[in-house]
Amino acid sequence: MSDNNVEKDDFTGVETTGHEWDGIKELNNPSPRWWLLVLLATIIWAVGYWIVYPAWPTLSGDGERGGTEGTFGWTQYDQLKESQAEIMARRAAYLDRFNTASFEEIKANEELYAFAVAGGASAFKDNCATCHGTGGSGSAGYPNLLDDDWLWGGDVDAIHETIRVGVRGEHDETRYSEMPAFGDMLGTKEISDISDYVLSFTSAGDYDGPGQELYEQQCAACHGMDGRGIRDFGAPNLADAIWFYGGTKGDIMSQIRRPKHGVMPAWETRLDESTIRQLAIYVHSLGGGEE
Amino acid sequence: MSDSAAPVKLFEKKERIFPKRVWGKYRKIKWVVMAITLAIYYLAPFLRWDRGPHAPDQAILIDMPARRAYFFFIEIWPQEVYYLTGILILAAVALFFVTSLFGRVWCGYACPQTVWTDLFVWVERIVQGDRAARMKLKKAPWSFDKLWKMAVTHSLWLLIGLLTGGAWVFYFNDAPTLIEHILHLDVPMSVLGWIIALTFSTYLMAGFAREQVCTYMCPYSRFQSAMFDKDTLIITYDEDRGEPRGKHKKGESWEGRGHCIDCTACVQVCPMGIDIRDGLQMECIACGLCVDACNNIMDKVELPRGLIRYDTTHNQDQRRAGEVEKTVQTHILRPRTFWYMTILSVVGLVMLVSLVNRAPVELHALHDRNPLYVTLSDGTVRNGYNVKVLNKTYEDKYFRLHVEGLDGASVRAQGAGNVQIDHLHVFADSVGHFRVFVTAPKQSKAREDFRFVLEEVVTNGAEAGEQAVYDTHFASRSQ
Known part of the structure; x- marks a missing residue:
């Protein structure tokens, strides 16, 4: 459309753009002044932005990340560091006191206790939840940390030690126990008899059979005559309602024949002492903690 | 025109x-x-x-x-x-x-x-x-x-x-x-x-x-x-x-x-x-x-x-x-x-x-969801609750918490210091947070309804204190 051929709207005298929809023609009115001014202002603002913030990639790859750095020298990494430093500074107020206090002192101090439980809860979800579950209730083969049944002890010190050195792990002082595979030494009948006797610890009625003698010969050294287990050996209590690898007769027979042994890594090499202490207090707070 | x-x-x-x-x-x-x-x-x-x-x-x-x-x-x-x-x-x-x-x-x-x-x-x-x-x-x-x-x-x-x-x-x-x-x-x-x-x-x-x-x-x-x-x-x-x-x-x-x-x-x-x-x-x-x-x-x-x-x-x-x-x-x-x-x-x-x-004291109990319940070594079951006590008065108060309608239940508070379930301290004009465990024998229903009752501990001779209740449930097994 040439300029001298522009159509003008009869009513307003304004040129049309030539666009027409259902007989309605678009007028070529200028943009409102305020709108234009805002646009110009944003353009000027953008130029300022280019100067003070990282904006343009450069061919030479100058600058920290291959672009202009901006006069403010701002980077997202610095911003992250700043906010982390802010959190660490806030935490430091408690951390110093926490690190020097004993478990007894922490348990008596509301503030430090809340700090430890909160820190422990967060570390637990990052490191422990994979096996023990986000709620700490474990699953088959992974101990439930909420109940009152502890293989290696349930006071804060014992829990702390277990976390530190792990179970059957690579640590020199690791908690270690190993039940022999009785499938190599005993026949199926004998294993079945022992299982019956073990089940009788938690069922009503007296046991009268060959299993008792076999148990006392083969098992009592670690699990105790009464089946209550011995923590020093990490031998589980067989006379309670909690079964680590299942509580049916089949489960028990299979465990006697070819025992499963779980492994927990030593966390001393992975977490700092403060975090391990927080974890110990958190796990102890879940409900099963012993005094 | x-x-x-x-x-x-x-x-x-x-x-x-x-x-x-x-x-x-x-x-x-x-x-x-x-x-x-x-x-x-x-x-x-x-x-x-x-x-x-x-x-x-x-x-x-x-x-x-x-x-x-x-x-x-x-x-x-x-x-x-x-x-x-x-x-x-x-x-x-x-x-x-x-x-x-x-x-x-x-x-x-x-x-x-x-x-x-x-x-x-x-x-x-x-x-x-x-x-x-x-x-x-x-x-x-x-x-x-x-x-x-x-x-x-x-x-x-x-x-x-x-x-x-x-x-x-x-x-x-x-x-x-x-x-x-x-x-x-x-x-x-x-x-x-x-x-x-x-x-x-x-x-x-x-x-x-x-x-x-x-x-x-x-x-x-x-x-x-x-x-x-x-x-x-x-x-x-x-x-x-x-x-x-x-x-x-x-x-x-x-x-x-x-x-x-x-x-x-x-x-x-x-x-x-x-x-x-x-x-x-x-x-x-x-x-x-x-x-x-x-x-x-x-x-x-x-x-x-x-x-x-x-x-x-x-x-x-x-x-x-x-x-x-x-x-x-x-x-x-x-x-x-x-x-x-x-x-x-x-x-x-x-x-x-x-x-x-307007209630001057309010009680809320949030039942744990993960896990719903824990089986203990003697066969009883424990449930955890996050209990909040709202003290809207301008005085520090002490409260006693117990459960009603749950057979054989015992209740305890877990926390720093010597926190006692019959002596919960809540500051004036603030909310007290308590971790509370209820332990009871396995119930016949997977979800047994019961009631938390909170009573103010009053010193001798004082009038009856504030009271609040909260209805919740006790889980004994998965549904």
């Missing part, structure tokens, strides 16, 4: 309004209302109200960091924000009620937009002179005289804006403390931000936007006409008496002509820039300044007052029909006002009852 000289303008540029000074009954009421409302706004934060050592002593305070709102004897917590909803409903229905009776008097007298605009116009008049002088100054080219007058006007406006914003922040902070901080120029960014924002919004709204706020921005003013009926008081121009209008010279006869002398006094004083003689218009805020202006003129030409006045359409119709007028307002009690009054009373009563029965 196209052959006419100027093309039609689709957009009308705003004409600035220069209301002329006026005096009279309604102007006087407006000054009084302005004085009262401004006094309330500026002084209310300094009122004190003793609440004991654990709560602030400011009568009206919205304490954002502590999540509390105080209004004299009322204190609300964040979860009780429905009181605010109630107040808003009350305010809205009260507005409907007043509007159906007296028209838009809220707009004309008490609305902050009106009050501050009035104040700004007054400043403008003091510095630049009355209507004619202001109009002349607006048209005049820039000179030293115009410059200093404009500078002073705008500085005073900004100062009023600053005081407005400055007073606002006192409702959110302890006023005497904040005043000291402000005097030492030591104010937090949040306070400074609010002061600046309200300074400029006041400057903009009362200095420039003015009547456009009422005409184009305000939703209330738009739907208030829905509350009008023929018995609502509105500003009326008595057409039967006034028309035909025309100029009048002293001593001329009033025979065969109307009483309106077309002096346009009513138009010149109007802050909305309308001509009331055109009838009721959506812009009219019922401020009555045109009534004052016309009455003054009527006095001068020795005619009875009331050519322009507050009146109802019903009255006008009656007069036209030749009936006798009973009172100024014939129908106060109408279905409309009756229903507004009823709603107002019901909402007010509900709020009053709920306020009087």
Whole structure:
């Protein structure tokens, strides 16, 4: 459309753009002044932005990340560091006191206790939840940390030690126990008899059979005559309602024949002492903690 | 069309309004209302109200960091924000009620937009002179005289804006403390931000936007006409008496002509820039300044007052029909006002009852979900709960927590120090958080309902303490 051929709207005298929809023609009115001014202002603002913030990639790859750095020298990494430093500074107020206090002192101090439980809860979800579950209730083969049944002890010190050195792990002082595979030494009948006797610890009625003698010969050294287990050996209590690898007769027979042994890594090499202490207090707070 | 000289303008540029000074009954009421409302706004934060050592002593305070709102004897917590909803409903229905009776008097007298605009116009008049002088100054080219007058006007406006914003922040902070901080120029960014924002919004709204706020921005003013009926008081121009209008010279006869002398006094004083003689218009805020202006003129030409006045359409119709007028307002009690009054009373009563029965102590228990329950070595089952005890009183309290309706249950609290389930300490005006374990034999139902009961531990001889209950459930197995 040439300029001298522009159509003008009869009513307003304004040129049309030539666009027409259902007989309605678009007028070529200028943009409102305020709108234009805002646009110009944003353009000027953008130029300022280019100067003070990282904006343009450069061919030479100058600058920290291959672009202009901006006069403010701002980077997202610095911003992250700043906010982390802010959190660490806030935490430091408690951390110093926490690190020097004993478990007894922490348990008596509301503030430090809340700090430890909160820190422990967060570390637990990052490191422990994979096996023990986000709620700490474990699953088959992974101990439930909420109940009152502890293989290696349930006071804060014992829990702390277990976390530190792990179970059957690579640590020199690791908690270690190993039940022999009785499938190599005993026949199926004998294993079945022992299982019956073990089940009788938690069922009503007296046991009268060959299993008792076999148990006392083969098992009592670690699990105790009464089946209550011995923590020093990490031998589980067989006379309670909690079964680590299942509580049916089949489960028990299979465990006697070819025992499963779980492994927990030593966390001393992975977490700092403060975090391990927080974890110990958190796990102890879940409900099963012993005094 | 196209052959006419100027093309039609689709957009009308705003004409600035220069209301002329006026005096009279309604102007006087407006000054009084302005004085009262401004006094309330500026002084209310300094009122004190003793609440004991654990709560602030400011009568009206919205304490954002502590999540509390105080209004004299009322204190609300964040979860009780429905009181605010109630107040808003009350305010809205009260507005409907007043509007159906007296028209838009809220707009004309008490609305902050009106009050501050009035104040700004007054400043403008003091510095630049009355209507004619202001109009002349607006048209005049820039000179030293115009410059200093404009500078002073705008500085005073900004100062009023600053005081407005400055007073606002006192409702959110302890006023005497904040005043000291402000005097030492030591104010937090949040306070400074609010002061600046309200300074400029006041400057903009009362200095420039003015009547456009009422005409184009305000939703209330738009739907208030829905509350009008023929018995609502509105500003009326008595057409039967006034028309035909025309100029009048002293001593001329009033025979065969109307009483309106077309002096346009009513138009010149109007802050909305309308001509009331055109009838009721959506812009009219019922401020009555045109009534004052016309009455003054009527006095001068020795005619009875009331050519322009507050009146109802019903009255006008009656007069036209030749009936006798009973009172100024014939129908106060109408279905409309009756229903507004009823709603107002019901909402007010509900709020009053709920306020009087507001529990001073509340109990909440959140059942653990992960895991739902834990089996213990002796075969019993333990459930965990996060228990919150809300102590809304101004005293430290001790509580005993036990369970009801769960066979063989025992309950204990887990926490720092020597926390005892029968001696839970909750500070005044705060929430106590407790980790609580309930242990019981396996129940027959997967989810057994039971009730936590919280009782205040009172010292010997004292009256029965506060009590609260919370119904929840105990899980024994997966569903």
